[in-house]
Structures are given as C-alpha cells and as structure tokens.
Amino acid sequence: MKARDLLRGLPVFPDELTPFDPSHAPDSPIDLFTQWLSSAVDDGVPAPHAVTVSTVDEDGHPDARVVILKDLDERGFSFATSSESPKGRHLQGTPFAALSFFWQPVGRQVRVRGPVTPGSAEENDADFRRRHPTARALVLAGRQSDVVGGGVDAAVERELDGIEDKGSATWTVYTVAPDSVEFWQADHERRHTRLRYIRSGEGWRREILWP
Numbered sequence: 001m002k003a004r005d006l007l008r009g010l011p012v013f014p015d016e017l018t019p020f021d022p023s024h025a026p027d028s029p030i031d032l033f034t035q036w037l038s039s040a041v042d043d044g045v046p047a048p049h050a051v052t053v054s055t056v057d058e059d060g061h062p063d064a065r066v067v068i069l070k071d072l073d074e075r076g077f078s079f080a081t082s083s084e085s086p087k088g089r090h091l092q093g094t095p096f097a098a099l100s101f102f103w104q105p106v107g108r109q110v111r112v113r114g115p116v117t118p119g120s121a122e123e124n125d126a127d128f129r130r131r132h133p134t135a136r137a138l139v140l141a142g143r144q145s146d147v148v149g150g151g152v153d154a155a156v157e158r159e160l161d162g163i164e165d166k167g168s169a170t171w172t173v174y175t176v177a178p179d180s181v182e183f184w185q186a187d188h189e190r191r192h193t194r195l196r197y198i199r200s201g202e203g204w205r206r207e208i209l210w211p
C-alpha cells in the first residue's frame with residue numbers, strides 16, 4: 001500500500017468529542033490549562049504532560065523535540081534539560097520557545113509561545129536531585145545529544161558511585177512565560193473551536209480564531 005493511501009485512511013479524532021464553550025473559559029489561560037490537563041488525566045489521555053518544545057538554532061532554523069512538563073504556575077510552563085544540550089544552547093542564543101500539546105483521545109491541542117528563563121541554582125539542583133540516580137548519572141557522564149563514542153555503561157557506572165552527593169552544573173529548569181496560549185478543540189464537522197489568550201498588561205485578552 002502506498003503511504004498516501006495508508007495516511008488517508010487513518011482517523012484522527014475519536015467518535016466522542018468533549019464539548020468546549022469558550023464563553024465559560026476562565027480569565028487566565030493557566031487556569032484553563034489546569035482544567036484541561038486535569039480532565040485529560042481523568043479521561044485517560046496517555047502522557048498528557050509530554051509536550052513538544054520548539055526552539056531555533058543559531059542560524060534561525062527551527063528544531064523540536066518532546067520533553068516532560070515539570071510544573072505550571074502563573075510564571076509559566078516548566079521543563080528540565082541540560083543547558084549543554086542542543087535545545088539548551090538554542091535557548092541561550094534565542095531565549096524563546098513554543099510548546100505544543102496534542103491530546104488525541106479528547107481532540108485537543110494547546111499551543112504556548114513566549115520567552116524562556118532558566119531556573120535559579122537552587123531550583124535546578126532540587127529538580128536534578130529528584131531524578132532517578134541513573135538519570136542523574138547519565139547527565140553527569142556525557143553531553144546530551146553528542147555522538148556516543150562508546151562505553152556509556154562504564155561511564156554511568158563510574159558516576160553512580162557516590163551519586164547521592166553529586167550535583168550538576170548543567171541541569172536546568174526552563175520556564176516558558178506565555179505571551180500567548182491557544183486552546184483548540186476538534187469538531188467532527190471541522191468547525192474547530194480556537195480560543196487564544198494574549199498577554200495584555202497585567203491580564204489577558206481573549207480572541208476566537210477562524211478554524
């Protein structure tokens with residue numbers, strides 16, 4: 001079968017879709033995101049905290065990968081990674097990111113854009129120490145996304161020795177402070193509902209987008 005035929009036959013959304021009435025949405029996108037996240041968990045959406053983070057490199061070219069959302073509050077959406085990874089280096093050069101969540105079982109997408117700030121040394125260290133010992137050893141034993149020359153296991157074993165006393169100079173919690181957050185709810189007749197919040201002074205302006 002040709003890829004095109006295979007792709008055309010694939011359904012995207014489930015038969016039952018959750019209704020979304022933007023006129024009842026809260027004033028803050030953080031509150032709406034928290035509501036959507038909570039119902040995604042209740043509805044059994046797999047890994048609703050997995051999010052695609054897009055960054056741009058030094059040539060202005062985009063790159064994207066999935067990370068885990070670690071926290072969310074009025075400051076923004078936080079994830080953690082190595083500052084020496086490609087995405088960490090991108091964020092140092094261009095401290096802006098886009099986040100995209102796709103929750104297929106409920107036909108929902110959330111898009112976030114905004115400037116990114118690294119956490120304090122204390123925040124970064126606290127997050128690092130909450131990680132599994134092997135995950136910590138991997139951060140210390142090599143640089144994320146470097147080509148592996150060999151001996152990963154041996155390097156990890158070396159770092160595991162005394163791991164409880166070791167911190168990382170590179171593990172970083174990055175927070176995306178949203179300038180805009182768009183909530184997208186699928187509709188079977190393609191009249192998708194799109195509500196975008198735009199930061200405006202101390203609060204948020206809301207607008208409905210053409211599907």
Ligand SMILES: Cc1cc2nc3c(=O)[nH]c(=O)nc-3n(C[C@H](O)[C@H](O)[C@H](O)COP(=O)(O)O)c2cc1C
Binds near residue numbers: 047063066085144
């Ligand atoms: C479900 C999932 C969750 C992930 N979570 C993280 C994460 O929280 N932090 C991280 O650095 N990489 C995470 N990764 C790996 C990244 O997608 C990526 O491979 C890695 O961070 C290197 O990205 P970079 O080369 O663009 O810096 C995750 C991958 C998947 C599939």
